C-alpha cells in the first residue's frame with residue numbers, strides 16, 4: 001500500500017515536484033490505466049515521484065447524495081491497486097461542496113502549483129475541474145504554460161470493439177453477471193474486500209462452511225454463484241466457490257451476503273478482512289426444495305469452480321500482482 005494523504009499540503013518534500021495523474025479513477029480500469037501508465041512512464045523517464053491526485057468521497061456522491069453510488073473500488077482498494085501499478089503516493093483530497101466552488105485558477109494555484117508543485121500533470125481527454133467544470137483540457141494546457149508545469153492529455157481508451165471503456169459499462173456488466181466482460185474492461189479480476197462475519201452456522205453442517213461478508217447495500221453485483229480466489233490477511237490465496245445473494249432456500253427475507261467456501265482451508269476466519277477475486281459466473285441463485293438438493297448442487301458448483309480455477313491464468317501484469325500474488329516472480 002503506498003502512502004496516502006488527505007491533502008497535498010501534507011506531502012513531504014521528497015514527494016513534491018512529481019508527475020501527477022489527476023482523476024477519480026473509480027475501478028482503475030483499462031481506460032484509467034492508459035492515463036496512469038503514461039504518468040508512470042514520464043515519472044520513470046524524468047526521475048520524479050509518481051503520484052495520483054484523487055477525490056474522496058467521489059464527487060458524484062457529494063453532488064447527488066440522494067443517489068447512492070456503487071463504488072467499484074472504495075478508497076483503500078483503489079490505493080492498493082495504484083500501489084500495484086507502481087505509484088509512490090496517493091492524495092485523496094477531501095471533496096466538499098465548498099471545495100467544488102474553487103475556480104479553475106484557484107485549483108491550479110493552490111493544488112497543482114502550491115500543494116503538489118507538480119512538474120507534470122497527466123489526465124484523461126475529458127477531465128474538467130473548478131467551479132462549473134470551467135477548467136477543461138485547453139485551459140489546463142494554458143495554465144501549464146503560464147505556471148511552469150507540463151501537461152499530458154491521454155485519449156479515450158477503447159476496447160477491441162472500439163467502444164470507450166468506462167466505469168458505467170463495468171457497473172452494467174457486474175449487474176448482468178458478465179464477470180468475464182467486466183474483468184476484461186478492468187484489466188484485472190473484479191474484487192471485493194470486507195470483514196468475515198458470523199452467519200447462521202448452518203454451512204458447516206452441510207459440509208460447506210462459508211466465510212460470510214456483508215457488502216454495501218447498493219453493491220450492484222448479480223446474485224449467483226461464482227468461481228473465486230480468496231485472499232487472506234496474511235497474504236495467502238485460496239481457491240473457492242462463492243454465493244452472492246439472499247439464499248432463498250434457507251432464508252426467506254435475509255439480506256444479500258457474499259459467502260465463500262474455501263477448498264483448502266479450515267481455519268477460523270471470523271473478524272478477518274479478506275478479499276474475493278471474481279473469476280467466473282457459474283449460475284444464478286435458485287430456491288431448492290430441500291437442503292439435500294442444495295448440497296447436491298453445491299457439489300456440482302465446487303467441481304465447476306475447481307475446473308475453472310485449475311486452468312486460471314493472469315489476464316495482465318496487474319492481474320498477476322493482484323489475483324496471483326503467491327505466484328509472483
Ligand SMILES: Cc1cc2nc3c(=O)[nH]c(=O)nc-3n(C[C@H](O)[C@H](O)[C@H](O)COP(=O)(O)O)c2cc1C
Nearest residue numbers: 199200201202203241243247248249250285286301
Ligand atoms: C457454492 C454455493 C452455492 C449456493 N447456492 C445457493 C442457491 O442456489 N440458493 C440458495 O438459497 N443458497 C445457496 N447457497 C447459500 C447456502 O444456502 C448457504 O451457504 C448455507 O445456507 C449456509 O449458510 P450460513 O453461512 O449462514 O451458515 C450457496 C452457497 C454456496 C457456497
Ligand SMILES: Nc1ncnc2c1ncn2[C@@H]1O[C@H](COP(=O)(O)OP(=O)(O)O)[C@@H](O)[C@H]1O
Nearest residue numbers: 198199200201203204209210211262266268269
Ligand atoms: N473451508 C472453509 N471455507 C470457509 N470458511 C471456513 C472454512 N473452514 C472453516 N471456516 C470457518 O467457518 C466459518 C463458516 O462456517 P459456517 O458454518 O458457514 O458459519 P457462518 O454461518 O457463520 O458462516 C467461516 O467464517 C470460517 O471462520
